Amino acid sequence: EIVMMQSPASLSVSPGERATLSCRASQSVSSNLAWYQQKRGQAPRLLIYGASTRATGIPVRFSGSGSGTDFTLTISSLQSEDFAVYYCQQYKSGGTFGQGTKLEIK
Amino acid sequence: EVQVLESGGGLVQPGGSLRLSCAASGFSFSGYAMNWVRQAPGKGLEWVSGITGDSTTIYYADSVKGRFTISRDNSKNTLYLQMNSLRAEDTAVYYCAKRGTYYKDGSNYYYNFDYWGLGTLVTVSS
Numbered sequence: 001e002i003v004m005m006q007s008p009a010s011l012s013v014s015p016g017e018r019a020t021l022s023c024r025a026s027q028s029v030s031s032n033l034a035w036y037q038q039k040r041g042q043a044p045r046l047l048i049y050g051a052s053t054r055a056t057g058i059p060v061r062f063s064g065s066g067s068g069t070d071f072t073l074t075i076s077s078l079q080s081e082d083f084a085v086y087y088c089q090q091y092k093s094g095g096t097f098g099q100g101t102k103l104e105i106k
Numbered sequence: 107e108v109q110v111l112e113s114g115g116g117l118v119q120p121g122g123s124l125r126l127s128c129a130a131s132g133f134s135f136s137g138y139a140m141n142w143v144r145q146a147p148g149k150g151l152e153w154v155s156g157i158t159g160d161s162t163t164i165y166y167a168d169s170v171k172g173r174f175t176i177s178r179d180n181s182k183n184t185l186y187l188q189m190n191s192l193r194a195e196d197t198a199v200y201y202c203a204k205r206g207t208y209y210k211d212g213s214n215y216y217y218n219f220d221y222w223g224l225g226t227l228v229t230v231s232s
Contacts, residue, residue, distance in 0.1 A: 032209045034218035043222035044151065049207050055220060087151055091209050091216040095153035
């Protein structure tokens with residue numbers, strides 16, 4: 001099973017600043033990597049697929065990069081509505097998720 | 107507008123059974139694989155099971171294989187999850203999720219998930 005590891009577990013950032021979240025796979029997943037945002041009490045929302053393609057309706061401040069085993073989600077200028085938990089998911093073999101990064105207001 | 111709505115959750119004793127349903131609308135249901143993903147209280151996401159649009163291929167996580175059965179009725183635009191021999195560790199919110207894009211490896215398909223329902227809570231406890 002491919003294990004996904006996210007870092008950091010939590011991140012405190014001020015509104016308007018940039019946030020960088022990392023995801024590492026235990027073996028190559030090529031570009032078969034998705035990012036999701038989950039707010040408290042809500043279902044996850046797909047942000048990024050194919051490692052770097054924004055899903056429908058996702059603002060341009062969200063960007064994804066990486067391939068192989070190392071991936072990054074960048075939020076260029078944090079808005080109040082962006083504070084949430086973010087998960088990465090590989091879909092190269094099975095569909096394992098990372099444990100999540102909680103993005104908090106500083 | 108794409109919508110998926112789960113139902114059927116509740117409290118069940120260990121060893122018991124429960125059947126979840128997911129009603130879908132706003133897209134050509136039979137043309138898309140559907141999945142169940144769960145989230146234990148305060149924990150992360152775990153993919154549980156998936157089924158192709160024509161039901162010819164079904165996938166299960168090892169943690170539920172032999173106990174859970176996924177199925178669908180394309181005439182009713184509805185996805186199901188029959189859960190037997192339930193354990194305390196099955197306690198979670200169960201989400202129904204429509205497949206987004208996919209990776210094809212031989213005859214196997216692996217998915218990301220572009221639309222999710224609000225989830226239904228399953229609690230396994232005596």
